[in-house]
Amino acid sequence: MSQTVSKTPPPIAMDEKMKEIMTNYYIEAKTASDSGKRVAWITSGGPVEPLIAMDIIPVYPENHGAMIGASKMGGSLCEQAEAMGYSGDICSYARADIASAVTCGGPIGGLPRPDMLIACNNICGTVIKWYEVLARYYDAPLFIFDTPMCHTDYPEESKRYVQRQVHEYVSFLEQVTGRKLDQDKMEEVGRLSLEAQRLWQAVLDTATARPSPMTAFDGFYHLALIVTLRGTRVAVDYYRDLLAEMEDRVAKGIGAVPNERYRLMWDNLPIWYRLKWLSKKFAAHDAALVADTYNTAWCRSLRYIDENDFLGSMAEGYTRMYLNIGVDQMADTIIEMAEKYSVDGLVMHSNRSCKPYSFGQYDIQRMVRERLDIPCLIIESHMIDERSFSEAQTETRIDAFMELVEEKNQCKER
Amino acid sequence: MHPATATEKGTFMNELDHFQEAAKNPEGYGKNLKASGRPVIGCLCSYAPEELIHAAGAHPMRLFGTKEAIVNADGHLQTYCCSLAKGVLENTLTGRLSFLDGAVFPHTCDTIQRLSDIWRLNTDYDFFADVVYPVKLNTQSALDYTVDIFERFKKNLESWSGQSLSEADLTRSIEIFNSIRDQLAEIYRMRSKDPACLSGSLLSSVVKGSMILDRDELPERLFRLRKEIEEGRYAVPGNERKKRLIVAGSLCDHPDFFSILEESDGVVVWDDLCTGSRYFDETVDIGVPPLEAIARRYVERRRPCPAKHLSNTARGEALAAMAEEHKASGVIFFLLKFCDPHAFDYPYLKEYLETRNVSVTLVEVENQLPPEGQLKTRLETFIHML
Numbered sequence: 001m002s003q004t005v006s007k008t009p010p011p012i013a014m015d016e017k018m019k020e021i022m023t024n025y026y027i028e029a030k031t032a033s034d035s036g037k038r039v040a041w042i043t044s045g046g047p048v049e050p051l052i053a054m055d056i057i058p059v060y061p062e063n064h065g066a067m068i069g070a071s072k073m074g075g076s077l078c079e080q081a082e083a084m085g086y087s088g089d090i091c092s093y094a095r096a097d098i099a100s101a102v103t104c105g106g107p108i109g110g111l112p113r114p115d116m117l118i119a120c121n122n123i124c125g126t127v128i129k130w131y132e133v134l135a136r137y138y139d140a141p142l143f144i145f146d147t148p149m150c151h152t153d154y155p156e157e158s159k160r161y162v163q164r165q166v167h168e169y170v171s172f173l174e175q176v177t178g179r180k181l182d183q184d185k186m187e188e189v190g191r192l193s194l195e196a197q198r199l200w201q202a203v204l205d206t207a208t209a210r211p212s213p214m215t216a217f218d219g220f221y222h223l224a225l226i227v228t229l230r231g232t233r234v235a236v237d238y239y240r241d242l243l244a245e246m247e248d249r250v251a252k253g254i255g256a257v258p259n260e261r262y263r264l265m266w267d268n269l270p271i272w273y274r275l276k277w278l279s280k281k282f283a284a285h286d287a288a289l290v291a292d293t294y295n296t297a298w299c300r301s302l303r304y305i306d307e308n309d310f311l312g313s314m315a316e317g318y319t320r321m322y323l324n325i326g327v328d329q330m331a332d333t334i335i336e337m338a339e340k341y342s343v344d345g346l347v348m349h350s351n352r353s354c355k356p357y358s359f360g361q362y363d364i365q366r367m368v369r370e371r372l373d374i375p376c377l378i379i380e381s382h383m384i385d386e387r388s389f390s391e392a393q394t395e396t397r398i399d400a401f402m403e404l405v406e407e408k409n410q411c412k413e414r
Numbered sequence: 415m416h417p418a419t420a421t422e423k424g425t426f427m428n429e430l431d432h433f434q435e436a437a438k439n440p441e442g443y444g445k446n447l448k449a450s451g452r453p454v455i456g457c458l459c460s461y462a463p464e465e466l467i468h469a470a471g472a473h474p475m476r477l478f479g480t481k482e483a484i485v486n487a488d489g490h491l492q493t494y495c496c497s498l499a500k501g502v503l504e505n506t507l508t509g510r511l512s513f514l515d516g517a518v519f520p521h522t523c524d525t526i527q528r529l530s531d532i533w534r535l536n537t538d539y540d541f542f543a544d545v546v547y548p549v550k551l552n553t554q555s556a557l558d559y560t561v562d563i564f565e566r567f568k569k570n571l572e573s574w575s576g577q578s579l580s581e582a583d584l585t586r587s588i589e590i591f592n593s594i595r596d597q598l599a600e601i602y603r604m605r606s607k608d609p610a611c612l613s614g615s616l617l618s619s620v621v622k623g624s625m626i627l628d629r630d631e632l633p634e635r636l637f638r639l640r641k642e643i644e645e646g647r648y649a650v651p652g653n654e655r656k657k658r659l660i661v662a663g664s665l666c667d668h669p670d671f672f673s674i675l676e677e678s679d680g681v682v683v684w685d686d687l688c689t690g691s692r693y694f695d696e697t698v699d700i701g702v703p704p705l706e707a708i709a710r711r712y713v714e715r716r717r718p719c720p721a722k723h724l725s726n727t728a729r730g731e732a733l734a735a736m737a738e739e740h741k742a743s744g745v746i747f748f749l750l751k752f753c754d755p756h757a758f759d760y761p762y763l764k765e766y767l768e769t770r771n772v773s774v775t776l777v778e779v780e781n782q783l784p785p786e787g788q789l790k791t792r793l794e795t796f797i798h799m800l
Contacts, residue, residue, distance in 0.1 A: 380492070
């Protein structure tokens with residue numbers, strides 16, 4: 001039982017490995033021009049596998065945004081973007097990234113110049129506008145991979161349209177690089193991508209154990225590779241080792257939160273500049289965030305992809321992403337996860353930076369309450385603009401919420 | 415007062431009064447039309463394919479925000495949501511839109527996309543449809559896809575109305591909407607030529623009214639209105655000497671804005687608004703299969719909504735060309751707070767236009783215009799600097 005290991009758990013050993021891989025990845029990306037490789041900037045939900053198969057280095061402004069946020073440099077970069085005329089109401093990733101492109105600011109001195117830009121709107125429409133800004137600034141070719149919103153279903157015409165774009169995308173890459181896509185390599189990359197996604201899901205599934213060997217906050221850190229390096233052997237090996245470590249923790253009864261008593265679920269992107277604070281805050285209430293909608297977004301559409309025909313099936317996988325479905329389907333997903341991970345409460349980050357993720361949360365909250373009878377908390381912020389965060393207010397709300405969770409649990413125990 | 419001001423019975427009504435009445439009270443108009451037996455379908459933006467709705471025997475009616483307090487919508491949408499989405503939702507939740515048979519949500523921005531879900535989950539009208547447009551407009555596959563989504567929308571309408579939509583029905587509707595678009599564009603041209611022929615606030619009610627009034631009667635009404643404008647019935651002497659401006663943004667449902675602008679010595683001679691030229695810009699080709707023809711208008715138009723991608727600089731080029739064509743020396747960006755697509759474009763459009771000697775200023779509004787004195791000072795300063 002958790003009581004037997006009430007001390008702070010040992011750090012996750014793979015943390016160091018992650019740091020090493022990401023450092024190497026950014027060094028390789030930043031020296032791409034020396035090695036004659038091309039760099040593509042791509043959205044986090046974008047179809048990266050063809051890039052990997054063509055030996056193009058994918059760079060993710062959103063991952064960069066997360067690093068900026070975690071380094072607490074978002075506020076000043078956002079402020080610079082506002083000085084350029086960008087509204088303080090738009091996505092803070094976009095604001096910080098645009099400012100960083102112009103000023104080479106941020107924790108790694110800006111991203112390497114893109115040879116091409118790939119924007120996929122399965123996460124939001126914001127990326128279209130953001131990448132237009134980048135395309136004008138860098139004078140780089142922009143490919144838009146358009147994935148029509150699946151409000152209630154995935155109709156035939158969307159299927160045809162997205163499938164045609166898979167071919168247009170490959171032609172675009174072939175034209176920019178002057179090389180042909182190697183089909184065998186493509187299929188191999190597709191298999192590796194799926195394998196990494198399956199392993200990542202398995203890692204997240206270990207959090208169904210009591211106590212949970214990891215929290216969503218750990219996930220937000222270990223997520224980096226499924227975003228940036230899916231389709232590579234490195235990611236597969238990494239997640240296999242991480243899974244082994246988590247399984248070992250489960251076997252030994254090591255919980256990420258000492259004395260885990262309450263299990264919570266998180267919705268929306270992390271508040272990157274407050275990860276540690278939030279993690280401690282919840283841990284102080286013996287609460288572990290064992291599930292979330294963000295970490296799983298990169299493996300949720302696994303079921304639509306055919307391992308033996310990656311290019312022929314990725315259209316559906318990429319179109320039916322978590323953020324590209326209706327609010328009711330999102331609620332179903334949350335409820336399903338809440339049950340799977342046996343959660344006692346839902347924490348929703350109402351993210352001023354991400355309207356498609358946040359609008360609809362009030363309705364989801366109602367649906368969750370009706371069907372599960374668990375307390376819900378809503379915290380508001382801009383995910384990497386720390387100027388928008390009110391610590392005192394958030395703290396009070398978390399404390400009040402945890403009281404409710406405790407009460408509900410006592411009732412259940414009685 | 416105008417010479418032919420409406421009498422109590424409305425016998426000597428100016429044509430313009432019909433537009434103004436509808437613009438002031440769209441819900442009242444919709445209710446009456448519904449009572450006369452016509453189904454009414456609410457349309458969220460200028461990308462709603464109104465021809466199809468009309469051909470199905472229903473009345474397409476544009477939905478606007480509200481000037482009333484937001485009470486119910488706050489339980490569904492956060493504080494950082496634009497006033498249009500909140501206003502539309504408020505109107506439906508309070509029952510002010512109970513005369514509707516349903517609504518159509520063209521895919522535009524992240525906010526309207528979620529508003530569609532929230533509307534679908536919290537209302538129970540007979541009819542509901544998403545028309546999930548492509549976000550890029552510059553490929554053959556996007557055009558083909560647009561034809562496909564119209565095909566689906568047509569089927570939605572058919573199964574709801576129980577009647578099949580023939581090619582002849584569609585062509586007839588296209589002709590009516592083409593006439594409406596042509597005539598609105600003609601009124602804009604008349605006004606660009608002579609800004610003293612009609613005030614900006616009245617012009618805005620003509621466009622708004624056109625999104626509300628019965629389309630079968632509208633071509634005739636616009637024809638009579640043009641005659642009245644030509645006769646000088648609405649002349650506002652002095653406007654011809656004011657600084658010529660363009661206003662750009664999503665929607666401007668504030669006729670007072672145009673009055674304040676004219677009091678500040680400026681006059682809008684053209685616009686790039688969803689409640690302006692984007693509603694009537696370009697017509698649908700006749701002689702092409704109807705759905706393809708309608709799709710082509712949306713996909714190939716040169717001045718798209720900023721939530722759609724035509725090229726990286728399409729909007730800059732279009733606005734610069736508009737300023738040149740209409741001899742405007744400045745562009746006022748009239749933006750709704752929390753409207754992401756416009757907010758993203760603003761810095762580049764400002765730079766693009768200023769390097770071409772077109773001055774730019776920004777007015778950001780939430781539900782209400784900024785206080786009149788403050789707005790006037792800003793506009794006067796901008797106009798005097800031109």
